[in-house]
Structures are given as structure tokens and as C-alpha cells.
């Protein structure tokens with residue numbers, strides 16, 4: 511999260527979201543020197559000097575070529591917690607990851623499947639109370655966007671990503 515330089519794919523989107531594709535400044539400089547990337551933005555207040563030259567450290571670089579990857583948000587326990595901001599959807603309290611569990615809205619025993627739409631974040635005690643019942647009011651559950659997951663990650667780590675990077679995190 512707190513790396514120095516965001517790496518974009520050839521199409522101007524982050525190369526990966528989780529983890530967000532970023533590298534330390536030395537690697538970023540090497541990528542520029544080896545002509546693998548072009549500089550999109552520099553750190554205005556961060557200048558590196560060598561005996562022969564000085565340059566600004568890149569804050570965002572883009573690969574010269576486009577690399578094809580799957581851009582879909584992967585379904586996983588951790589991503590469900592990120593989507594729900596580590597908040598139990600029944601008692602609305604925020605918990606540490608180890609105190610949380612994923613809860614099937616329609617229980618598996620009643621034919622519920624494991625999907626974005628049918629799972630939610632629950633603390634262990636709410637999960638125990640709910641057991642195999644179906645709640646009268648179902649918490650909102652849908653497939654999250656990358657932006658939503660990154661917001662969850664910022665909240666969990668207490669570290670915000672660089673404001674320069676925000677506009678590149680679309681969808």
C-alpha cells in the first residue's frame with residue numbers, strides 16, 4: 511500500500527488491484543531506465559541526485575505494452591470482509607479479521623450458495639445467534655468494485671493510497 515510508485519498497464523489501469531501494483535522508488539527508476547515504462551507523474555518534492563545527474567522520483571508509470579490479465583474481482587473471504595469494511599452486518603460493529611466469519615444469508619443447509627450475493631460479514635457471536643435461520647431483513651450483498659475493496663483496505667490498514675493514484679482506480 512505505501513510503496514512509492516503506482517504501475518499502470520498499457521491501457522492506463524492499474525496492473526493489479528490486490529495488491530495494488532506498486533513498487534519502491536529504486537525499482538521504478540530501473541523500469542524507466544530500461545525503457546519498460548513511461549512516466550505519467552513525478553513526485554514534485556522528491557529529487558534523487560547522483561554525481562552526474564538529478565531527477566524526480568516517478569509517482570506513476572505506465573507499461574509501454576499492454577498485458578492481458580483478468581480484471582474480475584476475485585471472490586474470497588478477505589474480499590467479502592473488505593467489501594463490508596470489517597463490519598458485522600448484523601450488529602454493525604467493526605471487528606478484527608480473526609473475529610469475523612462469513613455468513614450465508616440463505617444457509618447452505620437450505621440450499622444457499624457461496625456467492626457475493628449470498629454471503630455477508632458476521633461477527634462470531636451474531637453468526638452463532640443466527641445459526642440456520644434466514645433473517646427477516648437481509649443485509650445488502652453484492653459484488654464489490656475494485657474501488658470499494660481499496661477503500662476497505664485503506665480503512666483496515668489505516669494507510670491511504672496516494673491522492674495522485676486515486677483517479678486511476680476505476681471500476
Ligand SMILES: [Zn+2]
Nearest residue numbers: 598601633636
Ligand atoms: Zn455482530
